[in-house]
Amino acid sequence: MAATVRLQREPFDAASEAEKLRRGRSDIGAVVTFTGICRGDEAGAPLLAMTLEHYPDMAEAEIARHVAAAERRWPLLGVAVIHRYGRLQPGEDIVLVVTAAAHRRDAFAAAEFLMDYLKTRAPFWKQIELAGGGRTDKIWVEAKRSDDALADRWTPSSGRRAAE
Amino acid sequence: MKLRYFAWVRERIGKPEEEIEPPAGVATIADLVIWLSQRGEEYAHAFENPRVIRAAIDRAHVRSDAAISGAREIAFFPPMTGG
Numbered sequence: 001m002a003a004t005v006r007l008q009r010e011p012f013d014a015a016s017e018a019e020k021l022r023r024g025r026s027d028i029g030a031v032v033t034f035t036g037i038c039r040g041d042e043a044g045a046p047l048l049a050m051t052l053e054h055y056p057d058m059a060e061a062e063i064a065r066h067v068a069a070a071e072r073r074w075p076l077l078g079v080a081v082i083h084r085y086g087r088l089q090p091g092e093d094i095v096l097v098v099t100a101a102a103h104r105r106d107a108f109a110a111a112e113f114l115m116d117y118l119k120t121r122a123p124f125w126k127q128i129e130l131a132g133g134g135r136t137d138k139i140w141v142e143a144k145r146s147d148d149a150l151a152d153r154w155t156p157s158s159g160r161r162a163a164e
Numbered sequence: 165m166k167l168r169y170f171a172w173v174r175e176r177i178g179k180p181e182e183e184i185e186p187p188a189g190v191a192t193i194a195d196l197v198i199w200l201s202q203r204g205e206e207y208a209h210a211f212e213n214p215r216v217i218r219a220a221i222d223r224a225h226v227r228s229d230a231a232i233s234g235a236r237e238i239a240f241f242p243p244m245t246g247g
Contacts, residue, residue: 055170062225083246119247
């Protein structure tokens with residue numbers, strides 16, 4: 001299965017990445033394209049910018065592991081994950097997940113699975129600059145417990161069947 | 165072995181990486197955190213709440229009871245906020 005995993009500073013083109021996955025294929029009936037975007041606020045406070053630090057060697061390996069896990073769980077025909085790093089401004093894209101399958105339930109489920117894991121296990125750390133006052137400090141964003149709970153849905157030991 | 169630090173763990177310790185040789189009694193990640201905390205105030209500050217420290221050995225997530233022998237690279241960082 002064609003799988004693309006990329007880390008980059010530069011913006012990506014979601015439509016172009018999705019098109020690459022489906023080009024020349026007649027077996028793909030569903031493509032889900034998810035884009036994560038830098039919002040203009042964090043917990044109600046206006047944001048000037050967000051900086052993403054990452055652990056380069058581990059990030060690609062970790063994302064690839066989750067793509068492989070998604071492939072084992074769903075009959076996917078293509079996956080692309082692109083994650084940016086560096087300093088981003090509100091409105092900029094942060095992350096892209098594209099999944100392709102014969103049928104939509106697999107494409108949707110795999111995209112959600114990958115995003116839930118990217119939120120909790122991909123080695124990136126966000127710092128934000130808030131507007132206000134003469135001086136802006138960079139503040140580390142704290143991981144959300146709700147993201148951990150979302151990621152936990154997918155593990156068999158949780159006692160609930162993961163979405164199929 | 166090489167240690168790498170990220171995010172505010174790196175900021176508190178004051179460096180992104182270093183080479184260390186822990187003594188024989190330091191067998192697990194948890195042991196290593198305790199040993200590092202004793203190296204100086206900046207380490208103690210970074211590891212003051214071990215429950216929020218996460219670790220990776222050779223670029224894979226591990227728990228605090230993981231054995232460190234044979235590790236080439238160990239990284240410490242806060243919970244991740246990617247995606």
